[in-house]
Amino acid sequence: MPEVQRIVFAGTPDFAARPLQQLLDAGVRPVAVYTQPDRPAGRGRQASASPVKQTAVAAGLPVFQPPHFRDQTSLDELQALQPDLMIVVAYGLLLPTAVLTTPRLGCINVHASLLPRWRGAAPIQRALEAGDTESGVTLMQMDAGLDTGPMIAERRLPLPATMTGGELHDALAELGAQLLLETLPDIEQKLAAARPQPDTGVTYAHKLSKQEGQLDWQQSAQALANRVRAFNPWPVCWFEWQGKPVRVWSAQADSAEATRPGTVRRSDERLYIATGDGWLELLQVQPAGKKAMPVADWLRGSGQALQSGEVLT
Structure with a gap:
């Protein structure tokens, strides 16, 4: 199979900026980075770039910030990049089928839980809130469902009784970056061997308020x-x-x-x-x-x- 050369990275918060930076440190330069539009932040409510955008700009990478992928223009921009693979980490936007099928190898996602437990928006906090004694990260192939795609690889992490949401966030961001770097060199073989998620043990990590x-x-x-x-x-x-x-x-x-x-x-x-x-x-x-x-x-x-x-x- 052809070598994976053209990678697109999609992510927004610090949890995604860390694996992007580690990819860059390892010599892997995405052809483009997607992140959410700048949002008002701080007391002045001025538009602020996401951590992923800041990392991408510092590295001189092209940045795209579509508010959604419901228009043809955004889809045409992605298709013009001719990506082999799209890496998605906490992007925050739903990706329609037309996006998922644009890269030659599809899209893969680093998710901050041991799937199928804690699918959804807040897996880090929900795991601690439930008193889980173990968490981890799952690298999965994305499909049209909410964190329902086949699993490529995972790494587990024991949870100390005093660990906070912030501490677990940092630990899983690092673990996810390591898993991504370990898996990427033979991603095509790993994708071919991806296994479906089990039907039992499914829980949903609803958004925090x-x-x-x-x-x-x-x-x-x-x-x-x-x-x-x-x-x-x-x-x-x-x-x-x-x-x-x-x-x-x-x-x-x-x-x-x-x-x-x-x-x-x-x-x-x-x-x-x-x-x-x-x-x-x-x-x-x-x-x-x-x-x-x-x-x-x-x-x-x-x-x-x-x-x-x-x-x-």
Whole structure:
């Protein structure tokens, strides 16, 4: 079979910029890079280039930013590149069949889970939220479904009990880049041997929302501790006190029998909140308008008024 020479890379966030940079470091230069259009960001809401675009521009690669692939112009641009293969990593746009079939070898995707578990938009956070003890990355051949294509290769990663969403993101970005580089030299043979995903074990990682970050004290302490670490650094868990949100960056579960959910138990330096099953000990918090701090600093400062026996809603 002909050698894979003309590669197109498609991705948007930092999770995708890392494998793109490692491809470049290994001497693999895509003929073009696709990324989402610049979006408003920061306090000034000025248009900001994605991490993938920044990486591509720094390397002198052509960049395409179609808002979608529903028009013929975008499809014609891709076809004119005559790609052998399209590598897709967290691109954020649905690819129609006309795009998937344009490259000679089709499109492959680096997905941040062990498929078929956690198909969808937020596999990193959902794995931690569910208390999974293992995650990893899957390299798959893309089809018209949502992360349903045949699996080419995978790498597994054990999950420490304290790992945050941000830490897992970084670990899987590195693991995905390594897997891609290892597989690319004989990708044609690996594609021919790709295996269908099993029908059992399918779960969906639905998109995150800020509203999900609000802590529900009726849930168990372990479920809340999992959510706190999963949602660090975004969207970050929080609860309301004195009419303002207090963000929770770190917490741990205590299995001791608890009282009414939401009840506060505190000392000078430690803070526990009763849950539906056990106590949640808050370790690092961020009161409104302040920086994140150890809970002891908050209790000695603006959190002094929080008293044992108070019930949070």
